[in-house]
């Protein structure tokens with residue numbers, strides 16, 4: 001029975017708990033009642049996740065005295081649009097959800113982002129609960145309050161910062177997650193280690209897929225790392241939160257160049273991390289042995305460290321200019337001077353990045 005480990009997350013205007021453990025979904029009614037008083041809620045989920053867990057969530061909420069409606073959208077990034085958000089709102093209005101109601105996102109990062117966005121705008125903002133069902137969503141996207149949808153021009157261009165009231169990370173749901181989806185989360189985990197936790201980096205080097213407790217404490221640790229960084233800079237203004245973008249400048253460009261089909265986010269990030277380490281050797285004095293250690297660790301989790309031979313590298317470089325971080329032509333690139341630390345640098349040139357991409 002779910003002995004969940006809780007992480008308290010304090011923000012400027014909010015405080016919420018992220019629970020990580022086994023059997024948490026079964027306790028949903030009780031867990032939600034502790035933080036919210038409204039009765040009506042929408043459970044937003046996708047076509048892969050709904051058949052697996054929606055019934056259990058719905059039953060748990062109903063027996064806890066809530067009146068849930070389940071809204072299922074097609075699985076995949078293509079659903080993360082303003083149109084889909086609007087359709088979800090319409091269903092909520094039709095079901096009579098009001099200002100006292102709340103939204104639960106049951107799914108991976110796509111569901112977390114769009115359900116959070118709906119919660120941020122519905123009646124000018126109602127509470128949001130995250131039930132992340134991918135490892136990536138547990139260690140990254142469910143924490144920090146960033147919500148968004150995509151437009152034809154780019155990812156996450158429309159969104160809001162809206163902190164959840166509760167995050168329920170039930171590790172049992174990961175049993176059905178495809179291996180590739182599971183592994184891609186380790187790119188974000190390794191990123192967290194590089195920017196903030198040398199000890200976790202060393203632990204990952206001897207990580208064996210060793211049972212639920214190890215996974216539970218790894219997830220908790222990553223939630224702590226991300227939330228501590230977010231707490232210092234909730235709205236992305238001081239540069240602290242930007243450290244979480246380590247590896248993402250090139251990673252996003254690779255995702256875009258691959259038309260979001262070739263690589264999963266974590267796989268593109270893995271390549272972006274390699275490029276960021278190459279840049280860091282030149283601009284931040286990262287010892288080259290540490291770059292090798294990073295590559296070794298990425299390999300351990302079956303993540304790519306080289307581009308396929310005939311991948312059009314020039315396309316990656318062209319995609320860079322769509323990056324929000326390149327606004328006004330100024331480059332703000334996150335470098336690591338050594339595993340466990342990171343800082344923003346304005347010394348990095350486009351040539352440095354081009355060379356690093358060339359070496360992938």
Ligand SMILES: NC(=O)c1ccc[n+]([C@@H]2O[C@H](COP(=O)([O-])OP(=O)(O)OC[C@H]3O[C@@H](n4cnc5c(N)ncnc54)[C@H](O)[C@@H]3O)[C@@H](O)[C@H]2O)c1
Pocket residue numbers: 046047048049052075076077080107108109110111113133134136137140141142143144145146147148155156173174175176177178181265
């Ligand atoms: N808000 C943030 O801070 C933040 C941070 C990182 C990423 N993101 C966003 O997260 C998204 C990526 O998240 P993701 O990788 O979780 O993608 P996803 O939500 O598309 O989930 C991946 C796939 O796994 C399926 N799935 C989910 N849980 C499952 C389970 N338990 N068993 C079997 N299948 C399951 C989904 O249906 C989907 O097909 C992107 O849209 C990205 O922009 C947001």
Ligand SMILES: [Zn+2]
Pocket residue numbers: 188248265269
């Ligand atoms: Zn990421």
